[in-house]
Every structure is written in structure tokens, then in C-alpha cells.
Amino acid sequence: MTADLTRNQNLVMKTLSGAEGPLSAYTILDRLRDDGLRAPLQVYRALDKLLEMGLVHRLESLNAFVACAHPHCHEQELIAFAICDGCGKVEEFSDDVVKERLDGWATSHRFRAAKTTIEIRGDCGGCTDRS
Amino acid sequence: MTADLTRNQNLVMKTLSGAEGPLSAYTILDRLRDDGLRAPLQVYRALDKLLEMGLVHRLESLNAFVACAHPHCHEQELIAFAICDGCGKVEEFSDDVVKERLDGWATSHRFRAAKTTIEIRGDCGGCTDRS
DNA sequence: CAATTGATGTAATGTCATAACATATAATGC
DNA sequence: GCATTATATGTTATGACATTACATCAATTG
Ligand SMILES: [Zn+2]
Ligand SMILES: [Zn+2]
Ligand SMILES: [Zn+2]
Ligand SMILES: [Zn+2]
Numbered sequence: 001m002t003a004d005l006t007r008n009q010n011l012v013m014k015t016l017s018g019a020e021g022p023l024s025a026y027t028i029l030d031r032l033r034d035d036g037l038r039a040p041l042q043v044y045r046a047l048d049k050l051l052e053m054g055l056v057h058r059l060e061s062l063n064a065f066v067a068c069a070h071p072h073c074h075e076q077e078l079i080a081f082a083i084c085d086g087c088g089k090v091e092e093f094s095d096d097v098v099k100e101r102l103d104g105w106a107t108s109h110r111f112r113a114a115k116t117t118i119e120i121r122g123d124c125g126g127c128t129d130r131s
Numbered sequence: 132m133t134a135d136l137t138r139n140q141n142l143v144m145k146t147l148s149g150a151e152g153p154l155s156a157y158t159i160l161d162r163l164r165d166d167g168l169r170a171p172l173q174v175y176r177a178l179d180k181l182l183e184m185g186l187v188h189r190l191e192s193l194n195a196f197v198a199c200a201h202p203h204c205h206e207q208e209l210i211a212f213a214i215c216d217g218c219g220k221v222e223e224f225s226d227d228v229v230k231e232r233l234d235g236w237a238t239s240h241r242f243r244a245a246k247t248t249i250e251i252r253g254d255c256g257g258c259t260d261r262s
Numbered sequence: 263c264a265a266t267t268g269a270t271g272t273a274a275t276g277t278c279a280t281a282a283c284a285t286a287t288a289a290t291g292c
Numbered sequence: 293g294c295a296t297t298a299t300a301t302g303t304t305a306t307g308a309c310a311t312t313a314c315a316t317c318a319a320t321t322g
Contacts (some may be wrong), residue, residue: 007300008300008301024278040280041303042301082242091240095232102211106213113251114214117250122237124242125242157310
């Protein structure tokens with residue numbers, strides 16, 4: 001797996017894949033100090049490529065990054081995230097009706113959408129139970 | 132209008148209302164230097180209150196703030212933003228079907244949503260014409 | 263009037279991201 | 293082979309966004 005990635009891309013990818021939730025670029029950097037990474041740009045450059053490839057998502061409301069949960073079918077676009085503020089876990093899902101509605105709005109307003117962000121912040125069931 | 136706001140809140144609100152598009156907190160600060168504001172915190176504190184009151188929205192994908200376009204009905208609606216990367220203009224809209232679908236997902240996954248972000252980045256009709 | 267609450271002022275710090283420049287490596291075309 | 297181009301990398305410095313900590317001031321309240 002991930003055989004076509006460069007060294008730094010591979011390091012960042014493995015860090016995100018092994019993480020329990022989203023990580024900031026600087027947290028990724030800290031976890032890769034022992035592997036020789038020294039500067040933020042090394043992480044950001046790798047993240048840029050991984051984002052292009054669809055292997056990683058950026059969570060705008062968190063300024064953090066997460067490994068894609070469904071790396072196979074990342075072509076359907078319009079991915080939504082449910083982010084638990086309690087435990088930090090992220091659920092990734094998509095909804096064709098939501099996509100249809102937003103596409104419809106864009107079309108009727110002559111807006112050419114390039115990227116759509118949908119992020120739901122709140123508490124997951126487990127965290128609601130515990131609180 | 133905005134009679135119940137404090138001095139700093141009023142300054143920030145007027146700056147955002149008079150702006151052609153979203154502004155960062157530091158840009159707001161720069162525009163209020165002559166009014167006596169000196170530190171970022173003065174702006175951020177005002178913004179926090181304005182966000183609470185629903186007079187201002189934060190655009191997560193931009194790290195910027197914009198005056199609410201419909202300050203009357205900012206109640207239970209799910210607000211979406213279309214942000215033009217060309218001219219910076221922001222359109223604010225809501226869609227009950229989108230809200231239903233996301234609420235449905237949350238309910239079926241026992242996720243208690245606190246705040247939902249929907250932001251569409253792209254190009255508006257005018258900018259598409261010009262390019 | 264003492265106590266509480268909320269707003270303000272200021273300095274310092276923390277967190278996230280990119281610019282600019284140098285070097286290295288790999289593929290491409292002649 | 294060898295110049296050309298493209299891509300990846302390493303490093304330093306800087307820019308952009310946001311909060312912590314502490315002090316002060318004014319309005320409210322019991
Ligand atoms: Zn994904
Ligand atoms: Zn949780
Ligand atoms: Zn609004
Ligand atoms: Zn535009």
C-alpha cells in the first residue's frame with residue numbers, strides 16, 4: 001500500500017492512518033522528529049500531495065488533517081464530517097440528496113463550485129452517554 | 132440600530148457591515164486603529180459577542196468574519212455560504228432539505244449536533260464571465 | 263457600600279501556514 | 293552522455309490567526 005508515495009508523504013500518511021483522530025500539521029511534525037523531519041514545510045508539502053490524491057482530508061473548522069476513511073471511492077465528492085468535540089473522533093459520510101440540493105443552488109445562482117465543506121461539530125453517542 | 136452594543140462591538144459591527152466581503156480579525160483591527168483599538172483581543176472579544184448574537188458569521192475555510200446578511204431570521208436555520216474565490220463576495224442561504232438530511236444522519240448515528248458548517252468555495256457568475 | 267459581573271486595555275505567547283532560497287534526484291529529449 | 297525540465301527535499305525566516313494572563317474600570321445588585 002501507498003507504494004507510490006515519497007518518503008515524507010509515506011511518513012505523514014502512516015502517522016495519520018495510525019492516529020485515533022485528526023492531527024494538526026505541527027502534531028504530525030512532532031511525531032516524525034525521530035524520522036528526521038525538522039520543519040513544518042516538510043509536513044505541509046506532503047499533506048498537499050496527499051490531499052490532491054484524496055488520501056487525506058482537511059477539517060476546516062479544526063485546522064487539522066485526517067486520513068480518508070474510504071480511500072477507494074473518493075471520487076463521489078461532497079464529503080461531510082461529523083466531528084465529536086468530546087473525544088475528537090470523526091465520522092465521514094456523504095449524502096446524494098445534500099449534494100443535489102447544493103448543486104441545485106449553485107446552478108441556479110451561476111456559482112461554479114470548486115470545493116464544498118460540510119462539518120458538523122457536536123458530541124457523539126458515546127460522549128453524550130458519559131456526560 | 133445596534134443600540135445595545137458596547138463601543139468595541141459597535142466599531143467591529145460597523146466595520147463588517149460596511150465591508151464588501153469577509154474580513155479577518157487583524158484586518159478589522161487595522162481599520163479601527165484610528166478609533167483607538169490596539170490589540171487583537173479587543174477585536175476577538177467583540178467578535179465573540181457578535182457571533183453569539185447572530186449578527187456575524189465566521190467562515191471557517193477563510194478564517195474570516197462576515198456580517199450576517201439576514202439578521203432577522205438567524206434562528207434555527209442551517210446557514211450555508213457560497214464564497215467566491217475570485218471577488219471574495221459571500222452569499223448566504225439556507226436549505227430545509229439539506230438541514231433535514233443532516234439532522235437525519237445525526238439522529239440515526241446518535242450524534243448531537245451543536246454547530247454545522249457548510250461552505251462552498253468557487254467562482255460566482257460575474258467572475259466566471261470575466262475569466 | 264461591598265460584592266459581583268461584564269467590558270476594557272496591554273503584553274506576551276501560542277498555533278497555524280507560507281515565502282524564499284538552496285540542493286538533490288529523476289525523468290526527458292537531443 | 294549531457295543539457296533540460298520537473299519534482300522532491302532541506303532550512304531559515306517570516307507572516308497570519310488566536311489565546312493566556314493579568315490589571316483596570318464601570319455598572320449592577322443585594
Ligand atoms: Zn474520505
Ligand atoms: Zn465522542
Ligand atoms: Zn446570517
Ligand atoms: Zn466573484
